[in-house]
Amino acid sequence: MRLLVVEDESLLRQQLEQGLTRQGYVVDAAEDGKAGLYYATEYDYDAAIVDLGLPEIDGISLIKQIRAEDKEFPVLILTARGDWQDKVAGLDAGADDYVVKPFQIEEILARLNALLRRAAGFAKPKLEFGPLNLDLTAKRLTVDGNAVDLTAYEYKMLEYLMLHPGQVISKTELTEHLYAQDYDRDSNVLEVFVRRLRQKLDPEQTLKPIETVRGQGYRFSLAES
Amino acid sequence: MSTGAGASGYSLQSRLLLVFSLMLFLFLGLTGPVLERAFRTSIEAGAADRLQVQIYLLLANVEEQDGEFYFLQDLQEPLFSQLNSGLYGYISSVSFGELWRSDSARTFTPPDTSFLREAVPVGETHFEVMPGQDDTFFRLSYGILWEDGIREYSFTVIEDAAPYYSEISNFRRSLWSWLGGAAVLLLAMQLLLLRWGLSPLIRMAADLIRIERGERDKLAGSYPRELQGVATNLNMLIESERRQQQRYRTTLGDLAHSLKTPLAVISGLLPQLRDKQAGGDSAERSEQLDTVNEQLERMSQIVSYQLQRAVQSNAAGALARHVDIAATIHKVLGALQKVYAEKAMQVSSEMDEQAQFTGDERDLLEVLGNILDNAFKYGKSRIRISVSSLDTTHSAEILVEDDGNGVPTEKLEFVLQRGARADTLAQGQGIGLAVVSDIIHSYNGEISIEASELGGALVRIRLP
Numbered sequence: 156m157r158l159l160v161v162e163d164e165s166l167l168r169q170q171l172e173q174g175l176t177r178q179g180y181v182v183d184a185a186e187d188g189k190a191g192l193y194y195a196t197e198y199d200y201d202a203a204i205v206d207l208g209l210p211e212i213d214g215i216s217l218i219k220q221i222r223a224e225d226k227e228f229p230v231l232i233l234t235a236r237g238d239w240q241d242k243v244a245g246l247d248a249g250a251d252d253y254v255v256k257p258f259q260i261e262e263i264l265a266r267l268n269a270l271l272r273r274a275a276g277f278a279k280p281k282l283e284f285g286p287l288n289l290d291l292t293a294k295r296l297t298v299d300g301n302a303v304d305l306t307a308y309e310y311k312m313l314e315y316l317m318l319h320p321g322q323v324i325s326k327t328e329l330t331e332h333l334y335a336q337d338y339d340r341d342s343n344v345l346e347v348f349v350r351r352l353r354q355k356l357d358p359e360q361t362l363k364p365i366e367t368v369r370g371q372g373y374r375f376s377l378a379e380s
Numbered sequence: 381m382s383t384g385a386g387a388s389g390y391s392l393q394s395r396l397l398l399v400f401s402l403m404l405f406l407f408l409g410l411t412g413p414v415l416e417r418a419f420r421t422s423i424e425a426g427a428a429d430r431l432q433v434q435i436y437l438l439l440a441n442v443e444e445q446d447g448e449f450y451f452l453q454d455l456q457e458p459l460f461s462q463l464n465s466g467l468y469g470y471i472s473s474v475s476f477g478e479l480w481r482s483d484s485a486r487t488f489t490p491p492d493t494s495f496l497r498e499a500v501p502v503g504e505t506h507f508e509v510m511p512g513q514d515d516t517f518f519r520l521s522y523g524i525l526w527e528d529g530i531r532e533y534s535f536t537v538i539e540d541a542a543p544y545y546s547e548i549s550n551f552r553r554s555l556w557s558w559l560g561g562a563a564v565l566l567l568a569m570q571l572l573l574l575r576w577g578l579s580p581l582i583r584m585a586a587d588l589i590r591i592e593r594g595e596r597d598k599l600a601g602s603y604p605r606e607l608q609g610v611a612t613n614l615n616m617l618i619e620s621e622r623r624q625q626q627r628y629r630t631t632l633g634d635l636a637h638s639l640k641t642p643l644a645v646i647s648g649l650l651p652q653l654r655d656k657q658a659g660g661d662s663a664e665r666s667e668q669l670d671t672v673n674e675q676l677e678r679m680s681q682i683v684s685y686q687l688q689r690a691v692q693s694n695a696a697g698a699l700a701r702h703v704d705i706a707a708t709i710h711k712v713l714g715a716l717q718k719v720y721a722e723k724a725m726q727v728s729s730e731m732d733e734q735a736q737f738t739g740d741e742r743d744l745l746e747v748l749g750n751i752l753d754n755a756f757k758y759g760k761s762r763i764r765i766s767v768s769s770l771d772t773t774h775s776a777e778i779l780v781e782d783d784g785n786g787v788p789t790e791k792l793e794f795v796l797q798r799g800a801r802a803d804t805l806a807q808g809q810g811i812g813l814a815v816v817s818d819i820i821h822s823y824n825g826e827i828s829i830e831a832s833e834l835g836g837a838l839v840r841i842r843l844p
Contacts, residue, residue: 237684239712239749240742246715253719257680273721 156271156315157181157332159203161191161217162233163210171204174260175267179294179307181335188212195221199331202271204263206233207245215248222249229270231263268292275318282317284377287356287364289317296356303355308333312348313356316365316375325372349373392581393574400570408559419551423544424518428507431520431537434460435505438469438535439524442480449480460484466540472496473533490538495521500534509541516541580604584611591618631690638682642675688746688815703741705767705776705843706731712748720756729765735776736769737843743819750812751780751839758784762834775825775844784836787829796827 158180162168168184175182183198185191189211195203203221207214218230229252232245237255245253251273252266268291272280282289286299294310296303305313311333316324326345349365356364366374390398434457441451449471459467460482468485472478477496481488491512500506500523510517521536580603590596598618599611649668713727737744755763759782766779787795795813820827825843832838 236687238688238742239745242749243711243715243745246718247711251718251721255684269722 156201156311157183157198158267159191159194159198159200160184161186161188161194161203161209161214162206163187163208164206170260171263174263178264179311181333188214188217191217192220195226196224199328200226200228201332202229202231202267202274204231204233204267205250206235207241208235215244218245218248218250227274229274231266231270233258265292271318277318283380284317284320284364284375285362285380287317287362287377289314298356305352305355309348309352309355312345313352316373320375320377320379323368323371323374328372393578396574397567397570401567404563404566408563412556412559415555416548416552419555420548423548424507424509427518427539427541427544428505428520431507431518431539432505432522434467434469434537434539435520435522435535438471438537439522442471444526447476447479455482464488466542468538470496470536470538471533472536473531474499479533485538490519491517495519495534495536498534499523502532510538516545518544580607588614597622628690631686635682635686638686639679642679642682645675646672685815689818701741702736702738703744704733705735705737705744705778706733708737708741708744709748709752709765709767709778712745712752715749716752716756723756723759723761725756725759725763726761727763727765729767731765731767732769732776734769735767737776739823739843743823747816747819747841748778750816751778751841754812754837754839755780755782755784758782759836760784764832764834770842775842778841778843779838780841781832781834781838782836783832783834786831786835786837792829796829 156179158175160168160171160175160182162171162184163186165186168186172182172184183194183200185194188209191203191205191209192212194200195217205214205217209217212220214232218232221230230250232242232250232253233256234241234245234253235256242253251270254262254266268280272291280290280292282291288297288300289295290297291314294314296305296310296313312329315329315332329345349367353360353363353365356362362377364375364377366376368374437455437457438460441453441455443450443452454461457467459465460469462484463486465484467482468488468490469480469482470478470485471480472495474497491510495508498506498521500521502523502525504523506521506523508519508521510519517538518541519536519538521534523532523534525532583601584599584603584607587596587599587601591598598615602608603611649672653665653668653672709729709731717725717727752763752765762783764779764781767776769776796817817827820841820843823844825841827842828840830838830840
């Protein structure tokens, strides 16, 4: 999952960046509205966290401009004042949720999780596809009720695929959403991950949850239950 | 008084004075010439009449024989006989020119002699002002038909116009000195009127300076009707500023005091934490860290509470505007439905779209935001909103109900306790309702929490 963080206070920006990266998100951080807008229009994000009081372009204008560019990823706003005028203005401009400063990173993570799930069209924090059960909050996978141990990258890949079920996800898209910008895109690594995932999810090869679409990418092909 | 370059730099007094002087000079500048012209016309008409009489005089006494004109007796008007007297008589005809001239005209040469051959229709007169080299003359010619019924002659009398013109210039002199005097008088009166008329404004400015210096605390005394409104509004503004300042001061005081307790708790814990850093009871340590965290949260809560109290506007009635309640509710609902999208709340509303709130929109947003947020947060699936305007008192009633668990009776009083210093708030106690209660009471409104028939809480707000 690739996130955009736009926050002008450097300490807070670093904290957010670290906290989110630790959770397995790929984070681009911008220190003002202008840089934020550049990132938002230039790259494809799964969600953005935007502070309302930003230099260059204020948060509300930034959100409006992002929405005007037809970017539909969820936006979480951070507000220092915490009055309803700010909240309503931000949500009205196109944001999806707010967190009042000061906050704890856990709160951001929880809201973000909910937003990402909602954006993918899932109402519950658990994705269930046949025997596969992915808990987005605990970041845990069970198959037939048995916990499956996944590495961080394996989890990230599976989560991304399961949040876009039935869609063909190209290797480029996967790389973009799983790795930081400067990552050397070697698609062999992805193939290795997919192979390992398949083994872990479906050792007997009866389910075949991840399909390879030749020349195009991968598709999570189980039906939601 | 400022003397800026732009038009805005002129004082009211100089503006009015300038305009009035311009109008005065325009008026007098037009009146003077008109009067002078009228006077000249009447003088000339008088001269023509007089000359006409002289012509009749000549006609009465003149005799003619063989084309020669003579007078049997001396003319009644001695000026005709006196050389260069200034009054000259001529008899002429178109064909022969001059036929006779009076003794007075013996050495007189008129500036223009063409009149001697001028054809003046019988019975008509022709008046003319003849400008000469040095002097100006009036001339009146009268055409007659001689007794024989055949011959036509012109009788002409010329008179030196100097005496008339000196009369005109005398008139002009006195006219302009009168007009000038009147102008000065009018300007002086205008100045006095302005002084008098503008004195309340000057007094108000002086009063404001006194307020600025702190010698007074409001505009006192009576002002003319036109200024009374301004004075009232200014007083209101001053009062609201003062209250705001007061609020900042109390807020700052409250803030400082209420932050001291958690700070003391944390700094009390620090030495213990430092001691145990080398390695100690990890359970105890994590408990202490929890306390630090708790206190930090409390401080953050205190700061937001006091912050909201400080920025909350102060309901000064006449300076506030009308805010559409229903529109504001829709705005807040739009925002909350996004935030609580997962709950898929069913919101039913019955709103009087005319209902208005007189005050700051920010305050209304704060009240509705907190109340509706609670409804979304605690409600299970349904929210009911009703807005009605109470005609008799021009006030509005807002009801917000949810189907949650409601507020326990023993907590009812506490959640609405207003002005409570945040350090007295219970742990985990939200500040939302305290702020709401503060705002509503500052507008002299009422808020109460009851049990809803939906099962949850019913918040009843009455706004004046």
